[in-house]
Amino acid sequence: MGNGLSDHRPLLSCLPSFQALHIVILGLDCAGKTTVLYRLRFNEFVNTVPTKGFNTEKIKVSLGGSSRRTASFHFWDVGGQEKLRPLWRSYTRCADGIVFVVDSVDAERIEEAKTELHKITRLAENQGVPVLVVANKQDLRNSLSLAEMESMLALGELSAATPWHLQPACAIIGEGLQEGLEKLHVMIMKRRKMLRQQKRKR
Ligand code: G3D
Ligand code: MG
Secondary structure, three states: OOOEOOOOOOHHHHOOOOOOEEEEEEOOOOOOHHHHHHHHHHOOOOOOOOOOOEEEEEEEEEOOOOOOOEEEEEEEEEOOOHHHHHHHHHHHOOOOEEEEEEEOOOHHHHHHHHHHHHHHHHOHHHOOOOEEEEEEOOOOOOOOOHHHHHHHOOHHHOOOOOOEEEEEOEOOOOEOHHHHHHHHHHHHHHHHHHHHHHHHHO
């Protein structure tokens, strides 16, 4: 666990990390990013404080199925306050995947979430990087439905090159997180295969 207060680019993220996939967790402040990270890390709810820099954890995630396969993910949970968002780009530069957490009850700020999601996926270096959109806080009574989230976040308007999956979740109890990560893993592996094939053809 850590709450790095550095504004510098996480240089370590660009070094070989024993096959761990580099995953950046983004989203507006209070969406539940740190709760997601610590739920995955400790398999229990951890009370959070607003993230001023970033938190990072390497976590083995079970991919389900009968084969008991696991995958190593190196997560970077980056502060979501407006003044910290210009830093997102330095974390996504080497990303294999992005987890974009959205508060499903914060209808007032969903337009802002949409703008940030589209902005980060449009960057040249993020073209084709798979995105797991986590519709978090689905335990709350007035949460938006998945169909509403899909339309309000304009997921259909993301670049055709950007694979995405919208996953309902409750980070407090961990519901939906493993399922979402399995989907993200599949999208990342598909992309890697495609990139390898393209390289061979050249
Ligand atoms: P952030 O890292 O995106 O800024 P946090 O968000 O993980 O710090 O979470 C912000 C608040 O949302 C926290 O509450 C946290 O407990 C709550 N939260 C996170 N996920 C869920 C969820 O799935 N359901 C519900 N009901 N709440 C959630 P506090 O009260 O500490 O601000
Ligand atoms: Mg946080």
